[in-house]
Amino acid sequence: MAKLKQLGFDSVRVEPFEMQTWMRGEESAELISPFPQPLEITSLGGSVATPEQGLEGELVPFASLAELRAAAPGSLDGKIAYVGHAMQRTQDGSSYGFYGELRRVGASVAAGKGAIAVLIRSIGTDSHRFPHTGQMNYQDDMPRIPAAALSNPDADQIERVASRGQPMQLRLKMMPEVVGTTESGNVIAEIRGRENPEEVVIIGGHLDSWDLGTGAIDDGAGVAITTAAAKLILDAGKRPRRTIRLILWGAEEVGLLGGRAYLERHRDALEQQLIGSESDFGAERVWQLTAQVSEQAQPVVDLIGELLAPIGVARGDMDKPGGGPDLIPMVEAGMPTLRLVQNGTDYFDLHHTHDDTLDKIEAAALDQNVAAFAVFAWLAADSNVNFRQ
Known part of the structure; x- marks a missing residue:
């Protein structure tokens, strides 16, 4: 003024x-097995927190939001969903609206399958270990589970590990709060x-x-x-x-x-x-x-x-x-x-x-x-x- x-x-x-x-708090993630590696994540805006000690679970990969939606109810009980996508560069930004739906609704879709958390490939086009945040939303009739975005290089790594066909175990901690x-x-x-x-x-x-x-x-x-x-x-x-x-x-x-x-x-x-x-x-x-x-x-x-x-x-x-x-x-x-x-x-x-x-x-x-x-x-x-x- x-x-x-x-x-x-x-x-x-x-x-x-x-x-x-809503305010961001401490946040961290690491792949525990089969190939231990710390991961660069960021909480999505509006996400709930994990328990104070964090949570662990099998990481189940999906190539897209559509593939996650097609999963059977209960198939992710006690597990963490990872969801990728294929967003591309466009001059007018038209890819963002379509692929951004994953960020907005992914947590509730995953919760509907029984997931205890969701990790998404960042809705962005860079190749740096800088995850992209942004606002997400919860459906009123679904459990609220922690939701975070993974940097694109780390998402590439998760997908390479998944291609080996071995179970993946993830540890996740997020401490955001509504003030x-x-x-x-x-x-x-x-x-x-x-x-x-x-x-x-x-x-x-x-x-x-x-x-x-x-x-x-x-x-x-x-x-x-x-x-x-x-x-x-x-x-x-x-x-x-x-x-x-x-x-x-x-x-x-x-x-x-x-x-x-x-x-x-x-x-x-x-x-x-x-x-x-x-x-x-x-x-x-x-x-x-x-x-x-x-x-x-x-x-x-x-x-x-x-x-x-x-x-x-x-x-x-x-x-x-x-x-x-x-x-x-x-x-x-x-x-x-x-x-x-x-x-x-x-x-x-x-x-x-x-x-x-x-x-x-x-x-x-x-x-x-x-x-x-x-x-x-x-x-x-x-x-x-x-x-x-």
């Missing part, structure tokens, strides 16, 4: 909300519109990050990009017709809590939330523009596309919702979005790991992102069209 006030934005404030807070209700919030700053200030164009990124790294690409970069874009417009000395609202979202990583809180707080003004775009896919260059807007607003999107083409941004699907994860609750409530799609080829090498640090960010790529968001925010806010279909 102090920084945003110093930069000269209007109406700088926090819109608070409460959340249940109760704490306060988070969405930090908001504005460039107030000169004619219709009650009408809002949203840009922003999310303030929270996972604890393993420093949150540089997820999502410090997005916060910096959109704040800098708004500052460019502010420094130009001109006010758009409508308000540009910069939202630095709270608690995205644990379930889009900031996005959901914003929807509830502004539900009575939904029609005035005209369009939005969030930067939350790292710090590489924008390569594609997609949108889902009304026919009346299409010329504005066309102009945005024309201006961004010289910096390498191609037109994509012009009837595609998106705009970033924190906007999902607003999109579901009917808000149009425009997405400036970044190159995510290497994003899942760093995402949710110890490797998410500032040295991975290239200043020139940030500049290109800032330019793209400044073009979008200004043209959308200075227009008088209805973006809603």
Whole structure:
């Protein structure tokens, strides 16, 4: 808030909300037999703990979530499930949504087969011994078992050992805890519109990050990009017709809590939330523009596309919702979005790991992102069209 006030934005404030807070504790794993080896793991967000002394069990490998689902009930009684997958690099990150289901539901699926814990191959594409964390969920009707992610090289090793056909024994210890209700919030700053200030164009990124790294690409970069874009417009000395609202979202990583809180707080003004775009896919260059807007607003999107083409941004699907994860609750409530799609080829090498640090960010790529968001925010806010279909 102090920084945003110093930069000269209007109406700088926090819109608070409460959340249940989970904290990581001690965590370790080792293959006991047939080939003893310590393993690099990380607890998945929201996981329950093992007993204080840890637990041991036979490690039963599955190649995929589908294969785990096909296992017979009771077949994993007293055992630990290991589940792999085949996530690949993609420019648009499309593999993540599909393979990420394993992280989200794997614990409850394994518990339904009798497992006492689940270990998954990290939902990432790197080859370092840096496991990827992220939020998981439990089904209400299933036992809650400890859930952890294994670094990709260690997952490769487990799969090589499994191919020998010998039983594997694993020791696992995880001591996370839920510390109760704490306060988070969405930090908001504005460039107030000169004619219709009650009408809002949203840009922003999310303030929270996972604890393993420093949150540089997820999502410090997005916060910096959109704040800098708004500052460019502010420094130009001109006010758009409508308000540009910069939202630095709270608690995205644990379930889009900031996005959901914003929807509830502004539900009575939904029609005035005209369009939005969030930067939350790292710090590489924008390569594609997609949108889902009304026919009346299409010329504005066309102009945005024309201006961004010289910096390498191609037109994509012009009837595609998106705009970033924190906007999902607003999109579901009917808000149009425009997405400036970044190159995510290497994003899942760093995402949710110890490797998410500032040295991975290239200043020139940030500049290109800032330019793209400044073009979008200004043209959308200075227009008088209805973006809603």
